[in-house]
Amino acid sequence: MLDDFMIRATLAGVGVALAAAPLGCFVVWRRMAYFGDATAHAAILGVALSLALSMSVFAGAMVVALLMALTVNLLTGRGYAMDTLLGVLAHSALAFGLVAVSFLSGIRIDLMAYLFGDILAVSRSDLMVIWGGAAVVVALICWRWSSLLTATLNEDLAYACRINPKREQLVLTLALAVTVAVAIKVVGVLLIAALLIIPAAAARPLSRTPEGMALVAAGIGSISAFVGLRAAYYLDTPAGPSIVCVAAVIFAVLSAIGGVRALRVS
Amino acid sequence: MPRMCWEPGRMSLISVENLSIGYGANTVLSHVSLSVNAGEIVTIVGPNGSGKTSLLRAIIGAVQPTKGQVIRNADVRIGYVPQKLHIDPTLPMTVARFLALPRGISSAAIQDALAHAGVPNLATAQMSRLSGGQFQRVLLARALIGKPHLLLLDEATQGLDQPGSAAFYRQIETVRQQTGCAVLMISHELHVVMSASDRVICLNGHVCCEGAPEVVASAPEYRALFGTGTMGALALYRHDHDHDHHHHDCDEHGQTEAAE
Numbered sequence: 001m002l003d004d005f006m007i008r009a010t011l012a013g014v015g016v017a018l019a020a021a022p023l024g025c026f027v028v029w030r031r032m033a034y035f036g037d038a039t040a041h042a043a044i045l046g047v048a049l050s051l052a053l054s055m056s057v058f059a060g061a062m063v064v065a066l067l068m069a070l071t072v073n074l075l076t077g078r079g080y081a082m083d084t085l086l087g088v089l090a091h092s093a094l095a096f097g098l099v100a101v102s103f104l105s106g107i108r109i110d111l112m113a114y115l116f117g118d119i120l121a122v123s124r125s126d127l128m129v130i131w132g133g134a135a136v137v138v139a140l141i142c143w144r145w146s147s148l149l150t151a152t153l154n155e156d157l158a159y160a161c162r163i164n165p166k167r168e169q170l171v172l173t174l175a176l177a178v179t180v181a182v183a184i185k186v187v188g189v190l191l192i193a194a195l196l197i198i199p200a201a202a203a204r205p206l207s208r209t210p211e212g213m214a215l216v217a218a219g220i221g222s223i224s225a226f227v228g229l230r231a232a233y234y235l236d237t238p239a240g241p242s243i244v245c246v247a248a249v250i251f252a253v254l255s256a257i258g259g260v261r262a263l264r265v266s
Numbered sequence: 267m268p269r270m271c272w273e274p275g276r277m278s279l280i281s282v283e284n285l286s287i288g289y290g291a292n293t294v295l296s297h298v299s300l301s302v303n304a305g306e307i308v309t310i311v312g313p314n315g316s317g318k319t320s321l322l323r324a325i326i327g328a329v330q331p332t333k334g335q336v337i338r339n340a341d342v343r344i345g346y347v348p349q350k351l352h353i354d355p356t357l358p359m360t361v362a363r364f365l366a367l368p369r370g371i372s373s374a375a376i377q378d379a380l381a382h383a384g385v386p387n388l389a390t391a392q393m394s395r396l397s398g399g400q401f402q403r404v405l406l407a408r409a410l411i412g413k414p415h416l417l418l419l420d421e422a423t424q425g426l427d428q429p430g431s432a433a434f435y436r437q438i439e440t441v442r443q444q445t446g447c448a449v450l451m452i453s454h455e456l457h458v459v460m461s462a463s464d465r466v467i468c469l470n471g472h473v474c475c476e477g478a479p480e481v482v483a484s485a486p487e488y489r490a491l492f493g494t495g496t497m498g499a500l501a502l503y504r505h506d507h508d509h510d511h512h513h514h515d516c517d518e519h520g521q522t523e524a525a526e
Contacts, residue, residue: 029357146368153353153367159328160346160418161368207358208392 005120006233012122012130013225013243016179016186016195019134021218022141023175024196025203025210029152032172033197034083035072038090040180040192042068044097047114047184051104057114058129062181068093069173094189117188117240119229126185133182137175144171149210186225187240194244199224202251205258220250278303279342279416279448280325285334287320294320296472297334302416307442307449309459311482312469313491318452319349321469322420325450342416345409345447347402349420353393361396362389365408375411382444383407384437398425402434410441417441419451431455435462456492 027036043061050060068089075085101111113121122130141148151158151165158165183192199221200213207213228243235242281301287294295317302308310318323329325336326346338344353359365376373389380386383406388396396404402422409417419438423431435455439462442449453459460466466482468474474487482488 029354031354150368152357153359153364154348154351156323156326156328156348157346157351158368159323160326160344162327163368201356204356204358208360209358209363213358 005122006229008122008124008127009119009229009239010226012119012127012186013229014222015127015130015134016183017199017221017225018218019137019175019179020183020195021199021203021221022214023137023172023179024198024200024221025214025217026141026148026152026172027176027196028200028204029210030172033193034086034090035069036176036180036196037193038072038086038093039065039069039176040183040189041090042093042097043180043184043189043192044114045093045100046097046181047189048097048100048104052100057184058133058181061184062177064093065180066174066177069177073169073173113188114184115188115190116238117184117186117191119186119239119243122185130182130185133178137178140171140175144168145211148172187243191240191244194247195221198244198247198251202247202254205254205261220247224250280336280338280344280450282321282325282336283334285321285324285331285336287317287324287329288332293332294471295324295469298469298473299334300467300473300476302448302450304415305442305446305448306464307439307451307462308465308467309463310450310452310467310469311454311456311459311488311492312474316470318469319420322418322450322452325418343412343414345412345414345417347405347409347417347419347422349422349424349452351401351405355394359393360389361391361393361404364393364404365411371411376407379407379411380404382410382441384433399430399434402426403437406434406437406441410445413445414447417447417449417451419449419453421452421454423453423455428455435459438462 027033043065046061046064047057049064050057053060072086072089075089076082080088098111110118147158147163148168148171150161150163151168155165158168179196180189180192183195187195199217202220203213203216206216224247225243228246229239231237231246232239232242278301281299283299285298286296298317298321300308310321312318320329324331325338326344327336361380362373362376365371365379376389377386380388383403385400385403385407388400388404391400393401393404402425406419406422409419417438423434426434438449438451441447451459460479460483463479465477466479467476468482468485468488468491470491474491475482475485477485
C-alpha cells in the first residue's frame with residue numbers, strides 16, 4: 001500500500017495536520033502567529049547546516065528552530081517590541097540560511113523543495129519521522145493540556161494554581177520546533193505557519209470549547225491535506241501550496257457561515 | 267460548602283515577613299510584614315504604584331521577592347481573583363469549562379460555586395458573552411471552587427459601577443459567612459472597603475498604617491494619602507458586624523446583577 005506515492009503523501013500530510021492542529025490552536029489563542037513564522041523561517045538555516053555537515057535534515061532543522069524559539073523567548077521584553085524582534089530574527093535567519101545554502105556548491109540541492117515542500121517525494125523513512133514527530137507533539141500537548149490552557153488564559157491564574165507559565169511556554173516552543181522540522185518536507189518552511197494557523201482559525205466558529213476547537217482543527221487540516229493533494233494531482237499544481245489553498249477556502253466558507261449566524265443571533 | 271477546618275482568629279493562613287520586591291533598579295515594596303488569620307477580611311489600600319498588586323502576586327508565587335519571604339502552609343488552599351482577565355476572542359470557553367481548569371471538577375461543584383458567587387444559571391454560557399458584572403462573579407466562582415481557606419482579590423470590581431461593586435463586596439461577605447474563608451483584597455473603593463473589612467492595611471511602598479477601619483481612617487499617614495473625605499462615607503456605609511444576617515439582601519442583589 002505504501003508503494004503508492006500518493007498514499008505516502010496523503011499520510012504525511014495528515015500526520016502533519018494532526019500535530020499542527022492542537023499546536024496551531026495555542027498559536028492562535030496566544031497570538032504567536034509571528035513566532036511560528038520566525039521559527040519556521042529559521043529552519044532553512046538548519047537545513048543548510050545539516051546539508052553542509054551531512055547530517056539529518058530533520059535533526060538540523062529541529063535544532064535550529066528550537067534555538068531560534070528559545071532566543072526569541074529570551075529576548076522578549078528586553079527593549080524591542082515582539083513583532084520587531086521577530087521580524088529581525090526571522091528574516092535574518094532566512095537570509096543567512098539562503099546564503100549558507102549557496103555556499104554548498106559541492107552538493108546540488110533543490111532549494112524549492114525546502115522552501116515549498118516536496119510532499120510527493122516522501123519516502124517510507126520520511127513517513128516514519130513525520131508520524132513519530134507528530135505523535136511526540138500530540139502526546140506532549142495532551143499531557144500538558146490543562147496547564148497549557150490555564151497558562152494561556154492568564155499567567156497569574158496559573159501561578160495561583162501552582163503552574164509555572166514559563167515552563168508551559170517552553171513546552172509549546174519544543175512542540176513548535178518538532179512540528180516545523182516534520183512539516184518541512186510537506187509544505188516547506190514558508191508555509192508551515194499557514195498549516196498551523198488556518199485550520200485552527202477555521203475551526204473557531206464551529207467550537208464551544210477549546211478541546212472542540214482542537215479536534216475540529218485536526219479534521220479541517222486532514223481534509224485540506226487530502227483534498228489539496230488530489231487537486232494538485234489533477235490540476236498539476238504544487239502540492240504544498242495546494243493544501244494551504246484548500247485550508248484557506250475552508251476558512252473563508254466557515255467564517256462566512258459564522259458571520260451570517262452571528263448576524264441572525266444579534 | 268463545608269465549614270473550614272481553620273478556626274477563625276486562631277492561626278495565620280499566610281504570613282509575609284520582611285518582604286521586599288524590586289524590578290531592576292526600582293524598588294516597589296520594602297520590608298513589608300503582614301499576616302492573615304483564618305476567617306478575617308483584610309483590605310489593602312494604597313495609591314497607584316504603591317505595590318499592592320506586586321504584594322498579591324508575591325503571595326501567589328508569580329513574583330520572586332528580592333528579600334524576605336512568604337510563608338504559606340502547603341495545606342492552605344488559596345483562591346485567586348486577578349485584577350484583569352482578558353480572554354482572547356479566538357479562544358472558545360464555556361463558563362463550566364473555565365471553572366474546571368486546570369483540574370477536572372464535578373458539575374455539582376461547578377453549580378455550587380456559581381450559586382455561591384451569585385450567578386447560578388451561567389454554566390453553559392460562553393465567557394466572551396458575559397457582562398462585566400457576570401464575568402467578575404464567574405472569576406469569584408472559580409476562586410471559590412477549590413474551597414479555599416483564603417480568597418485573594420485584586421481590585422475585583424474594576425469596571426463595575428458603584429451599585430455593582432457594592433453588591434459584589436456584599437457577596438464576598440456572604441461567602442465569608444457561608445464558608446468561613448479569610449479574604450485578603452485590594453481595593454480602590456475606600457468607602458465600600460472600609461465597611462466590609464475587619465482590618466485595613468494602608469500600603470505605599472511600605473506598610474504606612476494598619477488596624478481596624480476606624481483606626482486606619484483616622485491615622486495621619488492614611489489622611490496624608492487619602493485626605494479626610496472618606497470619614498463621612500465610612501460612617502454612612504459601615505454596618506454592624508454583630509447583627510443578624512439571615513435577612514441580608516445579598517442574594518437579591520446578586521440576582522439583579524446577574525440578570526443585567
